Amino acid sequence: MADRNFEQEVQQQMEQFKLHPSKEVWLKVDAQLRKDKRRRWFFILVSTIALLGIVGGIMYTSEQKQPVLQQIISMPNQSITKTDDNNKTPSLVPAGSATPSQEKKAIPDEPITVKQNISTAALTKNSDLIKKDETAFVKNKKEPLAISQTATPKKTNKAVVQQPTDNTTKGSVIVFFPPSKRKTAAVAEKQDTSEVLLLLPQSPINSQSIVNTKDSSSFSIAAQQPIAYKKNDSTSVTSSIPAPPKEKRKWQRGIQFNLGLADIVESILPGSEYKRAESIPYFSQGGITGVPNTISGITVSEYNVTSSITIGASYLLRKKVFKQSLFVTGIQYQYNQFTVNQRISRDTFSVAQNRLVNDFSNEQTTSYSFHYISIPTELQWHLAKTTKGNIMLGTGLLHSFRLSSTDGLPAFISNSSGPAFYQPIVQLTPSYEWTAKKSAMQLGWYFNYGVLPVYNNSSKNHWWQTGLRLQLFFNKK
Amino acid sequence: MHQHRQLIKDCIKGKATAQKELYDLFAEVMLAVCYRYTKSLADAEDVLQDGFIKVFRNLASFREEGELGGWIRRIMVNTAINFLKKKKEYQYDMSFLNEPLHPVSDDNPEIKLRTKELADLIRQLPSGYQTIFNLHAVEGFTHVEIGQMLGISEGTSRSQYMRARNLLMTWIEKYNSEPKLSSYGG
Numbered sequence: 001m002a003d004r005n006f007e008q009e010v011q012q013q014m015e016q017f018k019l020h021p022s023k024e025v026w027l028k029v030d031a032q033l034r035k036d037k038r039r040r041w042f043f044i045l046v047s048t049i050a051l052l053g054i055v056g057g058i059m060y061t062s063e064q065k066q067p068v069l070q071q072i073i074s075m076p077n078q079s080i081t082k083t084d085d086n087n088k089t090p091s092l093v094p095a096g097s098a099t100p101s102q103e104k105k106a107i108p109d110e111p112i113t114v115k116q117n118i119s120t121a122a123l124t125k126n127s128d129l130i131k132k133d134e135t136a137f138v139k140n141k142k143e144p145l146a147i148s149q150t151a152t153p154k155k156t157n158k159a160v161v162q163q164p165t166d167n168t169t170k171g172s173v174i175v176f177f178p179p180s181k182r183k184t185a186a187v188a189e190k191q192d193t194s195e196v197l198l199l200l201p202q203s204p205i206n207s208q209s210i211v212n213t214k215d216s217s218s219f220s221i222a223a224q225q226p227i228a229y230k231k232n233d234s235t236s237v238t239s240s241i242p243a244p245p246k247e248k249r250k251w252q253r254g255i256q257f258n259l260g261l262a263d264i265v266e267s268i269l270p271g272s273e274y275k276r277a278e279s280i281p282y283f284s285q286g287g288i289t290g291v292p293n294t295i296s297g298i299t300v301s302e303y304n305v306t307s308s309i310t311i312g313a314s315y316l317l318r319k320k321v322f323k324q325s326l327f328v329t330g331i332q333y334q335y336n337q338f339t340v341n342q343r344i345s346r347d348t349f350s351v352a353q354n355r356l357v358n359d360f361s362n363e364q365t366t367s368y369s370f371h372y373i374s375i376p377t378e379l380q381w382h383l384a385k386t387t388k389g390n391i392m393l394g395t396g397l398l399h400s401f402r403l404s405s406t407d408g409l410p411a412f413i414s415n416s417s418g419p420a421f422y423q424p425i426v427q428l429t430p431s432y433e434w435t436a437k438k439s440a441m442q443l444g445w446y447f448n449y450g451v452l453p454v455y456n457n458s459s460k461n462h463w464w465q466t467g468l469r470l471q472l473f474f475n476k477k
Numbered sequence: 478m479h480q481h482r483q484l485i486k487d488c489i490k491g492k493a494t495a496q497k498e499l500y501d502l503f504a505e506v507m508l509a510v511c512y513r514y515t516k517s518l519a520d521a522e523d524v525l526q527d528g529f530i531k532v533f534r535n536l537a538s539f540r541e542e543g544e545l546g547g548w549i550r551r552i553m554v555n556t557a558i559n560f561l562k563k564k565k566e567y568q569y570d571m572s573f574l575n576e577p578l579h580p581v582s583d584d585n586p587e588i589k590l591r592t593k594e595l596a597d598l599i600r601q602l603p604s605g606y607q608t609i610f611n612l613h614a615v616e617g618f619t620h621v622e623i624g625q626m627l628g629i630s631e632g633t634s635r636s637q638y639m640r641a642r643n644l645l646m647t648w649i650e651k652y653n654s655e656p657k658l659s660s661y662g663g
Contacts, residue, residue: 006614006642006646007613007614010595010599010614010615011614011615011617013591013592013595013596014509014513014592014595014596014615016592017509017513017592017593017595017596018505018506018508018509019505019508019509019512019518019521020505020508021504021505021508021522021525022522024522025504025508025522025525025526025529026497026500026504028526029500029526029529029530029533030493030496030497032526032530033491033493033496033530033533036534037491
């Protein structure tokens with residue numbers, strides 16, 4: 001090797017140099033890559049959950065911090081007064097003319113009548129009246145008021161009217177409203193269909209006014225401070241009352257059972273078939289001058305995948321997130337199975353008979369089972385309301401983590417080293433929900449499709465599952 | 478269009494079949510590269526394993542301007558250097574482990590044998606010499622680049638290389654003058 005060409009010679013020699021690595025190297029590389037993939041999916045999963053949590057949190061807190069409603073009691077040119085001494089029913093009279101001495105003259109065109117049981121009510125500014133941080137306002141008669149003598153109204157969907165017990169507020173009425181009815185109150189202009197609704201907070205009254213708009217029959221109250229009305233009070237009052245505290249949207253607990261069919265398919269439709277034919281040449285590698293093989297012929301393998309059972313049970317948590325939807329999550333155990341029917345047939349060439357003869361045939365069925373722990377992330381949308389319940393649509397992703405599975409691989413899956421650890425499954429579930437005695441029950445028909453291949457190395461095998469699921473959500477205590 | 482564009486795309490997507498294909502395509506050449514930098518086949522395979530993991534993790538950053546083989550080779554060399562740096566005792570390990578190797582089939586076995594023998598002679602050099610010799614004579618890095626890669630001066634790289642080169646040439650001459658085993662076969 002000449003000095004001047006030494007490096008060149010070495011380079012040339014080394015370019016030809018190759019070594020065959022042991023199989024373990026690839027296995028280790030592959031294992032590491034799988035681990036990376038799992039980490040990546042785990043990161044995506046955690047990020048998705050975190051994102052959902054953040055979005056849910058923002059939505060939840062934004063609803064909690066709704067701006068204070070600036071509602072005005074609309075009674076232009078009117079003030080609350082009595083319409084009839086005998087009747088003792090307060091009504092609205094035009095402002096300015098509403099002095100105690102002119103009460104009768106000041107009878108408004110469209111008086112608003114307080115319920116009879118508060119006919120002696122004094123609509124007063126006296127904040128002593130206020131016992132509870134509750135809201136009272138005008139309420140339509142169509143929804144009957146429950147009357148309670150207790151200071152603290154029970155949680156109810158109906159307004160509660162209370163008679164204050166202390167002397168200073170004798171004759172007044174306190175109407176407690178459920179949170180859902182505190183924002184506004186529509187008051188019919190007709191005398192016999194309206195009631196007065198009062199906002200009764202604890203804190204002292206600031207500026208208050210009552211304004212009536214003649215052309216509007218709505219009578220609403222919202223203020224940042226409590227207000228109460230004294231009879232014969234002719235002053236206009238506006239009041240800013242804090243938006244009443246909203247009822248917290250609590251998680252509703254529930255359980256789920258599902259039963260159906262699972263399949264592993266190339267496309268969305270089940271029942272895929274796989275066929276393969278292999279030939280064994282008559283002559284070996286030496287070509288026609290080589291030695292003939294003792295067995296020569298064609299081997300045909302057929303694989304048919306059929307649906308098998310899928311069954312699961314879940315513990316669920318559900319919460320309202322949008323106006324028309326509920327977010328569902330929890331933990332789920334899922335058992336999936338699919339079955340492979342395999343048939344192998346071999347025809348060999350018989351020199352004696354000078355034709356192909358079937359010398360081997362075998363048929364067998366193998367089931368492959370999977371155990372998953374899953375985290376559902378689903379939104380249940382209210383689609384329509386019926387007399388007895390709601391029609392809903394569930395859309396979401398089931399994050400499944402494989403606990404264990406049958407050893408071995410289906411024969412048609414080649415170059416695969418095992419089933420995937422993480423499997424996101426898209427869910428679509430039309431359902432019907434109705435209320436039972438102590439729970440909300442939901443019956444749905446689910447369609448699941450695995451986003452990733454069941455077996456890592458093959459891109460053509462995906463979960464497809466369908467069946468019925470029953471969800472029971474227990475009422476909040 | 479790059480020769481391995483589709484293969485690279487599939488590997489980036491995480492398709493295991495494509496990853497295996499890429500590995501099979503370059504593993505033998507790259508193991509030879511790793512082998513020249515290390516003293517044992519086991520270490521060479523460790524470097525190969527780490528190197529391929531880096532390749533697959535960073536394949537998305539591969540620019541199709543150059544050869545994929547060259548890019549992978551560069552990763553292997555860097556991985557080997559890091560491996561040697563981490564194993565400080567390696568610097569003093571002068572032993573030559575004559576491990577069974579599996580040269581890839583070649584039409585000319587004589588060339589194959591010479592190649593392996595030359596590689597084995599390079600591996601007999603002290604680790605410092607061995608690394609610098611490989612980087613300069615085989616990979617074609619300049620002494621400035623080698624200095625930057627190994628954290629030594631250009632002069633040190635140059636002098637180490639010359640010593641390695643002289644030592645290797647002496648061994649080659651000695652090897653050539655020795656009667657071959659086949660001559661006695663007679």
